[in-house]
Amino acid sequence: MEPNLILDYMQRYFYSDITRDCRFRWTHLIELQKAIRHFEPEIIESLRADLGKAPQESYMTEIGMVLKEIDFAVKHVNKWFRLKRKPTPLSIFPATSRVIQEPYGSVLIMSPWNYPFQLAMIPLIGAVAAGNCVVLKPSELAPHTANIIETIIKEVFPPQYVSVVQGDASVGEALLNCNFDMIFFTGSPKVGRIVMEHAAKNLTPVVLELGGKSPCIVHKSADMEMAAQRITFGKFLNAGQTCVAPDYVVVNSESKEQFIKYLQIAIEKAFGKKPLYNEELPRIISDHHFTRLLRLMKGEKIAVGGEFDRAKKKIAPTILDDITWESPVMQEEIFGPILPVISYDNYDRLLSRLKRAPSPLAFYIFSEDESAIKDAIHTVPFGGGCVNDTVMHLVNSHLPFGGIGNSGMGKYHGKYSFDTFSHSKSIVRKLHYFDLRLRYHPYDEKKYKIIRKFMK
Numbered sequence: 001m002e003p004n005l006i007l008d009y010m011q012r013y014f015y016s017d018i019t020r021d022c023r024f025r026w027t028h029l030i031e032l033q034k035a036i037r038h039f040e041p042e043i044i045e046s047l048r049a050d051l052g053k054a055p056q057e058s059y060m061t062e063i064g065m066v067l068k069e070i071d072f073a074v075k076h077v078n079k080w081f082r083l084k085r086k087p088t089p090l091s092i093f094p095a096t097s098r099v100i101q102e103p104y105g106s107v108l109i110m111s112p113w114n115y116p117f118q119l120a121m122i123p124l125i126g127a128v129a130a131g132n133c134v135v136l137k138p139s140e141l142a143p144h145t146a147n148i149i150e151t152i153i154k155e156v157f158p159p160q161y162v163s164v165v166q167g168d169a170s171v172g173e174a175l176l177n178c179n180f181d182m183i184f185f186t187g188s189p190k191v192g193r194i195v196m197e198h199a200a201k202n203l204t205p206v207v208l209e210l211g212g213k214s215p216c217i218v219h220k221s222a223d224m225e226m227a228a229q230r231i232t233f234g235k236f237l238n239a240g241q242t243c244v245a246p247d248y249v250v251v252n253s254e255s256k257e258q259f260i261k262y263l264q265i266a267i268e269k270a271f272g273k274k275p276l277y278n279e280e281l282p283r284i285i286s287d288h289h290f291t292r293l294l295r296l297m298k299g300e301k302i303a304v305g306g307e308f309d310r311a312k313k314k315i316a317p318t319i320l321d322d323i324t325w326e327s328p329v330m331q332e333e334i335f336g337p338i339l340p341v342i343s344y345d346n347y348d349r350l351l352s353r354l355k356r357a358p359s360p361l362a363f364y365i366f367s368e369d370e371s372a373i374k375d376a377i378h379t380v381p382f383g384g385g386c387v388n389d390t391v392m393h394l395v396n397s398h399l400p401f402g403g404i405g406n407s408g409m410g411k412y413h414g415k416y417s418f419d420t421f422s423h424s425k426s427i428v429r430k431l432h433y434f435d436l437r438l439r440y441h442p443y444d445e446k447k448y449k450i451i452r453k454f455m456k
């Protein structure tokens with residue numbers, strides 16, 4: 001069906017007000033959870049087929065996160081939905097004030113390939129909890145997962161409520177040409193700009209969840225062994241194809257050698273001596289990205305790894321040493337299992353460099369020095385991050401997730417998703433029994449004095 005016709009159909013359904021009923025949303029979220037549990041083996045199989053993910057990793061970073069997010073929404077949606085009374089200032093007395101959370105209407109959600117299940121489903125949960133209808137466009141680069149998403153959606157929702165539209169960039173463009181009430185996009189800053197251009201034509205509200213180069217500082221006060229272990233986890237999860245993976249590490253120059261040794265130990269512990277033969281190591285999504293990643297490694301000093309298998313599209317977890325800020329690998333988001341290590345001597349100068357760089361989605365610091373931690377968190381602009389860990393801030397549904405500047409705008413997860421997919425409508429209700437006449441013409445000196453007093 002043509003995107004415009006789907007939207008037409010959906011708008012009529014939305015205007016019937018059926019999705020305004022909180023119980024209706026709640027029931028569909030419960031049904032969605034049941035369907036995901038039912039299709040769990042197929043989801044795991046699809047993620048294996050698209051990205052070579054191990055079942056444990058698929059559960060931990062995709063299915064489990066989605067089920068948890070539904071649990072959270074189901075538990076709280078009633079409270080989020082309820083009308084909120086607000087205080088009323090004396091200047092508009094007698095009156096009551098409240099906020100009504102209203103769904104936008106028909107929402108377009110576009111998702112990427114790297115966590116193809118989770119990054120399509122978590123925004124969907126927020127959109128449904130808030131009472132919207134949804135067109136969901138998964139990434140064409142993870143076709144098996146896109147198919148199972150479509151099957152699940154068809155099982156749970158009528159097509160006029162939630163529909164999956166599959167296809168490549170041309171389908172994405174066709175959807176962007178429709179007049180949706182809101183667009184939620186996860187992907188690259190390059191396509192994010194295209195999304196915004198289309199949205200500008202109709203003044204459509206947009207959320208952009210983008211990527212970028214997320215730094216990781218290992219301060220001289222850090223527990224180096226623990227830092228290496230946790231950085232290895234966050235970086236090589238999904239073979240580095242994670243939007244919040246530490247893109248590169250900056251380590252104090254005196255500790256660099258020791259730190260790289262710890263990284264080598266941690267990588268060997270996780271993936272063995274021959275990572276390319278390890279079934280748990282995911283593969284690179286496409287030939288294009290595989291070739292791009294090899295280009296980034298070319299000519300650099302490889303401290304660990306460096307092996308690759310073009311037929312299997314696998315690259316061993318790789319550490320690059322003696323990298324400078326000017327190296328080619330530092331000029332773009334890596335999005336693969338390559339970790340450049342840069343050394344620093346002056347901490348303040350490092351922070352001021354990071355402050356001027358395009359704002360990343362995530363930021364990590366390993367340190368036991370409170371003032372070093374505080375300085376870094378306050379100086380560097382970033383979406384979200386961790387102290388003495390990587391990636392784990394994503395797991396907490398109480399925390400907002402989203403970028404800033406080059407890494408995007410808007411936030412979601414938990415209650416933040418509900419708010420993002422809702423318009424907050426403010427209502428002041430005036431009462432009849434008394435009317436303060438100060439605001440009405442004609443004005444005089446006495447009224448003026450009282451108004452000034454009220455509005456102090």
Ligand code: NAD
Pocket residue numbers: 110111112113114115119137138139140167168169170171172173176186187188189190191192194209210211212242243333335361403408
């Ligand atoms: P992408 O921008 O290429 O594609 C994202 C979506 O947009 C896909 O559905 C794709 O089909 C569609 N698309 C591509 N070109 C289009 C066009 N010209 N017009 C309309 N639609 C188009 O991103 P990707 O390669 O799938 O994902 C990788 C990027 O996403 C990285 O930059 C990564 O950091 C970022 N990312 C961000 C997050 C986050 O939560 N902030 C999560 C995952 C990935």
